[in-house]
Amino acid sequence: MPDDLSVADFTSGMQKLMSGHSQLDARIKIVFEDGSVIFIDGKSIPHAVSNYDGEADVTLWMSLRTLNRLYRRELNPATAAMTGKIRLEGNLLAAMKLETVLRPFA
DSSP, X not given: OTTOOOHXXXXXXXXXXXTTXXXXXXXXXXXOTTSOEEEEESSSSSOEEESSOOOOSEEEEEOHHHXXXXXXXXXXXXXXXXXXXXXXXXXXXXXXXXXXXXXXXX
């Protein structure tokens, strides 16, 4: 889709969003089919968002298309996980914290 955001767009947006948050207290990694990564370090002060791979509390594997659909609220995160569009490894509660932080901003 022409209005889809890139990994760089999401990384930049997350950097701005996370700079004002202190509630995440988790390290979350999103891995895409091409191997690119968004790493959210919600344990560092201030929070950091980068494209560097790091050890995470939870790792989410998904396509960039799926992330765009989640962002546009065309897809529910729970449905995406149950249907295999998101594969999750690690602490489910950490993933749920990310959804809570992002919900008011989507």
